[in-house]
């Protein structure tokens with residue numbers, strides 16, 4: 001199977017539309033000249049519409065973790081108490097970064113197949129009036145669980161109007177699942193280019209509102225490359241403080257235009273359709289789903305490997321013999337499940353292909369399978385859509 005025909009069905013990086021790739025291959029231009037100034041204005045405005053914020057947006061060169069680190073370095077001072085919601089690998093990453101920057105971390109660990117409970121968050125906040133920030137994960141890619149960020153934001157009211165900032169990792173959610181940053185009172189959101197935004201890996205974004213901006217000015221932590229004050233200053237001139245990945249910024253402008261043409265709500269609906277097709281298919285194939293329906297992510301689905309099946313060998317067969325690349329389990333879920341990514345530049349027809357390859361893979365490894373049952377279930381969901 002040729003590489004270029006392979007279906008990349010992992011939760012990022014995701015396939016890039018040809019016109020976005022073409023935009024990235026335009027001749028290099030000056031990052032201190034009018035072409036970049038125009039692009040910077042265009043992508044910043046476009047990103048604000050996706051983040052649904054009137055706040056600040058910083059364009060960082062790096063992966064999603066760079067944006068997470070920037071958020072911690074700018075929102076937390078050494079010795080600050082923070083609450084971190086951990087329901088998977090990426091919640092765990094918030095805790096690791098916060099500790100690296102000297103925070104006193106309280107971890108609220110919730111079951112990996114469910115979302116965090118806003119009531120528990122309110123209890124933690126009521127118990128600890130000095131919590132400076134709450135760190136949450138919008139879409140936990142390691143488990144396929146999406147959190148109710150709106151409800152988590154309200155936990156501060158339930159705790160008597162607690163002043164903690166809410167900082168959200170939406171690396172695998174933004175652009176694929178609703179997140180109304182300003183409306184819901186989220187103070188900081190971070191994301192990366194290589195997931196729902198349909199751009200190659202290499203750019204990361206931090207959006208922050210007025211309350212978070214005050215914190216940026218007051219924080220005493222070490223920061224230099226990721227000092228958001230520098231990004232804010234340069235943005236006024238349509239620039240970034242250091243040389244940005246100009247090719248990726250050109251690609252981003254194209255991708256944001258595509259997203260805008262489709263419409264955010266339509267993009268969310270497309271992701272929900274893909275989720276529903278995949279989940280119906282896995283149920284029809286009698287493969288257990290990891291996340292409960294109530295918490296099912298619209299961008300990635302985790303499937304438990306049936307008893308006796310080696311999930312990683314199965315994935316290798318699906319990749320090498322049938323041309324569909326699935327992701328494996330992470331952290332404590334390694335080897336126990338496979339994940340089907342359905343984010344970014346993907347649609348219902350891609351899900352039919354992915355399910356067909358899963359069926360072929362099951363047959364090839366000798367697992368019991370009713371050929372066509374998954375595809376039929378996915379097709380029915382698609383047919384009933386709208």
Ligand SMILES: Cc1ncc(COP(=O)(O)O)c(C=O)c1O
Pocket residue numbers: 011012063064065066090137139140141142169170171172192
């Ligand atoms: C939810 C989530 N957070 C953070 C990250 C880290 O992003 P990166 O690998 O781009 O540093 C990822 C990447 O998979 C993710 O899915």
